[in-house]
Amino acid sequence: MNRLLSVLILSASLLTFCPAHAIDEQGRFVLVIDPGHGGKDPGAVNGKSQEKSINLNVALKMGKLIEDNCKNVKVIYTRKTDVFVELYKRADIANKASADMFISIHTNSAKSKTANGAETYLLGVEENRTSANLNAALQENKAILLENDYETHYEGYDPNSPESMIIFEFMQNEYQKESLKMASFTQDQMVKSAKRPDRGVHQAGYLVLWKSTMPSILVELGFISNDNECKYLTSQKGVDEMSMSLYKAFQEYLDYHNKLLERAVPAAQAIGNKEEQKELPIYKVQFMSLKTPLKKNDKRLKAYPDIDYYTEGGMCKYTCGDTTDYEAIQKTKTEVQKKYKDAFVIAVYQGKKISVKEAREIASKIK
Ligand SMILES: [Zn+2]
Known part of the structure; x- marks a missing residue:
């Protein structure tokens, strides 16, 4: 998609x-x-x-x-x-x-x-x-x-x-x-x-x-x-x-x-207990951060699958990849780092950015 x-x-x-x-x-x-x-x-x-x-x-x-x-x-x-x-x-x-x-x-x-x-x-x-x-x-x-x-x-x-x-x-x-x-x-x-x-x-x-x-x-x-x-x-x-x-x-x-850690763990446990909420965290690779968004026809937007961006702290942060598979995103990161060597993995859960550690905790509770 x-x-x-x-x-x-x-x-x-x-x-x-x-x-x-x-x-x-x-x-x-x-x-x-x-x-x-x-x-x-x-x-x-x-x-x-x-x-x-x-x-x-x-x-x-x-x-x-x-x-x-x-x-x-x-x-x-x-x-x-x-x-x-x-x-x-x-x-x-x-x-x-x-x-x-x-x-x-x-x-x-x-x-x-x-x-x-x-x-x-x-x-x-x-x-x-x-x-x-x-x-x-x-x-x-x-x-x-x-x-x-x-x-x-x-x-x-x-x-x-x-x-x-x-x-x-x-x-x-x-x-x-x-x-x-x-x-x-x-x-x-x-x-x-x-x-x-x-x-x-x-x-x-x-x-x-x-x-x-x-x-x-x-x-x-x-x-x-x-x-x-x-x-x-x-x-x-x-x-x-x-x-x-x-x-x-x-x-x-x-x-x-x-305190942050304490809050993350019960939330993950609560999610794990609810059958209907089996939504898994999504991993993406963030590779570029710019003050203004790229033009739609910019070549850089075609370099990787699933390129997307979000805004944070007044910057447009570009990501690629879109998977619930942690191993798969690590491979994507290695690939992207050939060109953008500071690229790193981010995690999104229910529309919010969370830390990769939290995402893995949530995922382990659900599986
Ligand atoms: Zn000094």
């Missing part, structure tokens, strides 16, 4: 989405903590103070709090010592671990000695982007200049050119909602609990977040370039307070995440 361009209308408020849970043998939530910079890359500096040490101190302390208090969480670090790790490898570590959350920890720097405060980022491009946000990301992305072969790993991204940020414009971010939740919890706790001046939650093109396939955020703890704040960032009191804030924010996220 040709259902070309029949629009799936998905009201944002109807979206129920919960992050795919990690495939940890013990069913634990997998958190990756990424202390920015390291080794030959000190990050931002002020006198003898180096960003890489601040990031690592806070990351290790935060991880310790979680390991001691959250038995259902497995913590993985991208580095635990003063070593250099390429940005793409950091995302790789998280992807290979099927992590549920990626938190990158950094320290800011500015020409102005008075700039201060904490800010939290998720990946994206802001409508009203300020040069300050753009510069923070450009500066962090420059770490790749220290990598051998950086040209081959970042698809032509040029760390010296602000125009390079355009690559983030059409990026598909499956995990925006969860990333925003975590960013908000983090920013709130940095302000409430560590009493940091509030610079807000923003979106910018951070390379370290680009390739991670899970909710992810980057926190800029404060400004090393501000002498007063630098003292705080490098003090034991500072490390304790900031890591406690990050820990509290993570706990809030975990609560939110667990």
